[in-house]
Amino acid sequence: MSQEGIFLDSAPADQLQSDVKEKKGRSRLGVIVTGVLGGSLVALYAVAAPFVAPALRKVCLPFVPATTAQVENVLGVLRARSGTLVDIGSGDGRIVIAAAKHGFQASGFELNPWLVWYSRYKALREGVHRSTAFHISDLWKVSFAQYSNVVIFGVPQMMDQLELKLASELPSTAKVVACRFPFPTWVPENTAGEGIDTVWVYDAKAFKSHLQHGMTRKTTPEHEDTPESHT
Template identity: 35%
Template sequence: MTSPLRRRALVLGAVCSSVVPIAARARDADVPYVPTPPEVVEGMLDMAGLKPGERLIDLGSGDGRIPMAAVRRGASALGVEIDSDLVARARAKARFAGLEGRVHFVRDDLFTVSLRDADVVTLYLLPDINERLKPKLLSEMKPGARVVSHAFDMGDWPPEQHREVSEKHVYLWTIPAIAGGEWRLVRGDGTTATLAIAQRYSRVSGMLDGRAIRDARLAGAALSFAADGVAYRGAVGDRTIIGDTWRAERID
């Protein structure tokens, strides 16, 4: 049986073994600190659709301005930064702003900190760092979580949105569920069919009993497509897709 992590790597087009070891620390050698302008900070959070109660993790958090802006919107936030002086500066700014206890900053490696509880991850890194982080984002973050990057994209992973905020580029991606593979689909009337889905990131196509499906779309865990004049909508889990009048189970 293929593990969920391996399956995610295969169908999303990412190579999880490309995540760099802890020795390759982004801020120390690769990414100079350049502050994100305040209007771009707010634009990034707007694009992410950050909601009160959600969890934001900022990778390469610098002086802490993005996590502090997030908690002002009612979210919880963690800033991850390898430069100890910047971590100390961010903590001091949080105390001065009365945000101590609501926002946290840690000195840690971008490539080893857990992203599993993040609803939003923000980045202002460099193209090669984004590429090296991409497998981690895809394998650890839950379907429907969002990634927002200031200035740089993710290579062959196309963004869902791209805006200019104060003449700066901002990109948004939503983490897709793992829909790729073969499924045994059971309709409400008990009839069955084989659903085969090809996936690369959020792009999906496929066949239902050998006939091409149409209008296939994957947004986070929400899958929709049409076949034989019938519209199908469902939520993708690891082993099942649950629709309103149908369900499917993964075939290994």
């Protein structure tokens, strides 16, 4: 057989091997691409889930960073205060860290673990990690009885429920500072700022008395006769 014939006979075999190698290369590339995409989706879910999950709750605190004016207003209305302070829904920790720098033993409660870890890092970087604490927790499952100063960036849907919780837990010496939205029935003793930077200050002695009065009215029959006095 001539050399030309041998070449022609071997050409299909070479082509077949080339096709097999090309298919294996494509298959390997597909596996790599699938792995990368899958890993990216898992990573995206891991990062996004802590932000999305709270939003799926019936009542949640969305993360909206406090403005510089809001932080200054909070510290301003609490300038004569001291002791323990808690920020409910502490976000990236800026209120807690600022309060610690002004002498408070400050804590933050936040449902998003990424924000809590970032807050801890910021506190360490700012040198106030010994006077701050950040907790991953649902605010409805925590007692705030140990705090004498409370800061809350709430939403309207939760403020009436939070009124009852704080009134039943806080000591009568406590002060509560509401940012962005006031409490629905409490009467503030002071306000500071304007617009979205407004803060409302409430005295625990006043709203605890209001709660007790309301509970008394609920437990007392409307048409109960007042007993006559006997001398």
